[in-house]
Amino acid sequence: MSTSLNFQLTGQRALVTAGAQGIGLAITEALLQQGAEVHICDVDRAALDKTKAQYPQVQTSHTDVGNEAQVLAMFSEIHKRWGQLDILVNNAGIAGPTAAIEDTALQEWQQTLDVNLTGAFLCTRSAVPLIKKAKGGSIVNISSAAGRHGFPLRSPYSATKFGVIGLTQTWAMELGPSGIRVNAILPGIVEGARQDRVLSAKAETFGISLEAMRQRALERVSLRRMVTAQDIAAQIVFICSPAGANISGQSLSVDGNVETLVQ
Numbered sequence: 001m002s003t004s005l006n007f008q009l010t011g012q013r014a015l016v017t018a019g020a021q022g023i024g025l026a027i028t029e030a031l032l033q034q035g036a037e038v039h040i041c042d043v044d045r046a047a048l049d050k051t052k053a054q055y056p057q058v059q060t061s062h063t064d065v066g067n068e069a070q071v072l073a074m075f076s077e078i079h080k081r082w083g084q085l086d087i088l089v090n091n092a093g094i095a096g097p098t099a100a101i102e103d104t105a106l107q108e109w110q111q112t113l114d115v116n117l118t119g120a121f122l123c124t125r126s127a128v129p130l131i132k133k134a135k136g137g138s139i140v141n142i143s144s145a146a147g148r149h150g151f152p153l154r155s156p157y158s159a160t161k162f163g164v165i166g167l168t169q170t171w172a173m174e175l176g177p178s179g180i181r182v183n184a185i186l187p188g189i190v191e192g193a194r195q196d197r198v199l200s201a202k203a204e205t206f207g208i209s210l211e212a213m214r215q216r217a218l219e220r221v222s223l224r225r226m227v228t229a230q231d232i233a234a235q236i237v238f239i240c241s242p243a244g245a246n247i248s249g250q251s252l253s254v255d256g257n258v259e260t261l262v263q
Helices: 022-033 045-054 068-081 106-133 155-178 193-206 210-218 229-240
Strands: 013-017 037-042 059-062 087-090 137-142 180-187 251-254
Touching (some): 013 022, 013 106, 022 037, 022 229, 037 045, 045 059, 059 068, 068 106, 106 137, 106 155, 106 180, 137 229, 180 229
Parallel strands (some): 013 037, 180 251
């Protein structure tokens, strides 16, 4: 007996937050490739315009997910256009400060929570009625290896990423009876400009070179390499597709097996 796996998302309507660059753009492209209709938001208007020029079929909103009024306005647009939603990817997030706890400003702490945690809450709260209208769907929250391990000098970031896993498990239980699957993806060290900025900040804190910092980080990854944005996107396509129809409440690491986070 032969079995064919179905990763197609034809006809599915998806929202990707922070979908115009980095990991978000890779997710957007992967969903499009599998036939989904995609709406993206981002705080970077130039990135939105660039993505729209490259993919004219993508709908865009200039939205800060930590701002309730802006999130409500975006979902009003989505409701008018589609009336329903099948996929929500809560990808928006910021790195937050690199600092010892005694040197972390309240404003930096609050900003990290507003984007990484409150943003996921606001978008999910508005998305759920639309996904219920679609008779079920998939919510994917982006956590981090820092949601599984402690992360010295990154208290706000780690706290929010642990929080995302708590929301994921809670929402999976709450929304499962409505046919809504909720999972978290935990990226490790992802190649790209954002990771370079994070490692540069750490390198400056420790007084070492960027390359030495990069090597120090990869020594704690079993595969001794970074992952790519496309690796993250592929996992999201899988769990949102018919092939992942019975996966919910899970925290799935895509990280080359991060053993500990660099100190």
